[in-house]
Amino acid sequence: MEGLYVVNSRANSSALFSAHKFRAHQLLNPIPQKITYLRSMAQTHMLNHSPHKQFSIKAQMAEINAGLASMSNPTISNEDLLKIKEWEIGILQGELAASQGISIRRRPPSGPPPYYVGPFEFHLQNEGKTPCNILEEIIWYKDVEVSEMKKRKSLSMLKMLLDNAPPARDFVGALKAANLRTGVPGLIAEVKKASPSRGVMREDFDPVLIAKAYEKGGAACLSVLTDEKFFQGSFENLEVIRNSGVQCPLLCKEFIIDAWQIYYARVKGADAILLIAAVLLDLDIKYMVTICKLIGLAALVEVHNEREMDRVLALEGIELVGINNRDLGTFKVDISNTKTLLEGERGERIRERGIIVVGESGLFTPADIAYVQGAGVKAVLVGESIVKQKDPTAGIAGLFGKNIAS
Numbered sequence: 001m002e003g004l005y006v007v008n009s010r011a012n013s014s015a016l017f018s019a020h021k022f023r024a025h026q027l028l029n030p031i032p033q034k035i036t037y038l039r040s041m042a043q044t045h046m047l048n049h050s051p052h053k054q055f056s057i058k059a060q061m062a063e064i065n066a067g068l069a070s071m072s073n074p075t076i077s078n079e080d081l082l083k084i085k086e087w088e089i090g091i092l093q094g095e096l097a098a099s100q101g102i103s104i105r106r107r108p109p110s111g112p113p114p115y116y117v118g119p120f121e122f123h124l125q126n127e128g129k130t131p132c133n134i135l136e137e138i139i140w141y142k143d144v145e146v147s148e149m150k151k152r153k154s155l156s157m158l159k160m161l162l163d164n165a166p167p168a169r170d171f172v173g174a175l176k177a178a179n180l181r182t183g184v185p186g187l188i189a190e191v192k193k194a195s196p197s198r199g200v201m202r203e204d205f206d207p208v209l210i211a212k213a214y215e216k217g218g219a220a221c222l223s224v225l226t227d228e229k230f231f232q233g234s235f236e237n238l239e240v241i242r243n244s245g246v247q248c249p250l251l252c253k254e255f256i257i258d259a260w261q262i263y264y265a266r267v268k269g270a271d272a273i274l275l276i277a278a279v280l281l282d283l284d285i286k287y288m289v290t291i292c293k294l295i296g297l298a299a300l301v302e303v304h305n306e307r308e309m310d311r312v313l314a315l316e317g318i319e320l321v322g323i324n325n326r327d328l329g330t331f332k333v334d335i336s337n338t339k340t341l342l343e344g345e346r347g348e349r350i351r352e353r354g355i356i357v358v359g360e361s362g363l364f365t366p367a368d369i370a371y372v373q374g375a376g377v378k379a380v381l382v383g384e385s386i387v388k389q390k391d392p393t394a395g396i397a398g399l400f401g402k403n404i405a406s
């Protein structure tokens, strides 16, 4: 990478600083195919852009072509060639993300972006290295964490381990059955020790005891936080709950940015995974949902606003959509978000397609549950209000205002 850096050459220096990796396709497709695919995506996108934006895309395509031409240069090492390709893909990924309203950026791999004044290039101290909010901080950290995990266990190793994983259970079916049985939304009860917004919620945290208490209280499914740094969760918690005899299907509550994590979750016993639309491109979601179907996982696709909901509804094969009432950037919780996103035509399309909607975050009382049920949810995802209770089983009855255990 360093060897490619040429001061004042716009193409090469932006190659150095814009090399966000395009992860969703890294695992399964050879790189040249990805470039071809993304080129065609960029060209399609141009049809929908303003003349100014089209000019910017054209300029970037020219940079890509220049980069490709330089690949025949025998003085460039294979490692550098790979980085050029990552840069090319990164440029297009950034364009696509912006065009889809995704504000969460992927971690800049080697420092802040350059600024240009005429032919001169400037670098601002720290600029571009500071995440803009907690979600971006989590994603940048996850990026490094997943790269390290992949070094220890390759995708092909994970694929071999799939055969020995405990069988996947029907997450969506369990939610539907609970909703029919109880007349209230099926409960996904969250095994959550801590969170960035609330700090530690339970000092005496025993994941298996909590999981069993939830199951006894009538939870249809469980959500297990696996992120260590920000939520004090772990994949060990997921595994130990799976092996404890708890029958509820398990959602691996992780920040997924790479298909590798989906295989890892399945190997550790997950029955469902979370895909966050604020982080993932449409293409990533589509691709990851396809992988989930291939290996028997349910995908809970999470949205927070109308734009994300519309993006997700434009995709085929979506069975489960979560509406998060918490803005993951600001932590602001507002349960009316669920109602807003289910109003009018969106609600109709969801009903027509038989999509199960999960109301997520900030649900504390029977009135809250009745409110989101009235808005159209068939399931709820609840953490804080039940995990904080001395007896989480009783906490569930308190949340619903009745006993929902069978």
Ligand SMILES: O=C(O)c1ccccc1NCC(=O)[C@H](O)[C@H](O)COP(=O)(O)O
Pocket (backbone or CB within 6 Å): 134, 135, 190, 192, 195, 196, 197, 198, 324, 326, 328, 331, 360, 361, 362, 363, 381, 382, 383, 384, 385
């Ligand atoms: O909970 C947070 O502080 C948080 C911060 C950044 C990203 C995600 C975060 N939470 C994930 C969730 O949305 C909740 O764990 C889940 O919906 C349950 O919410 P609650 O019932 O309010 O604990």
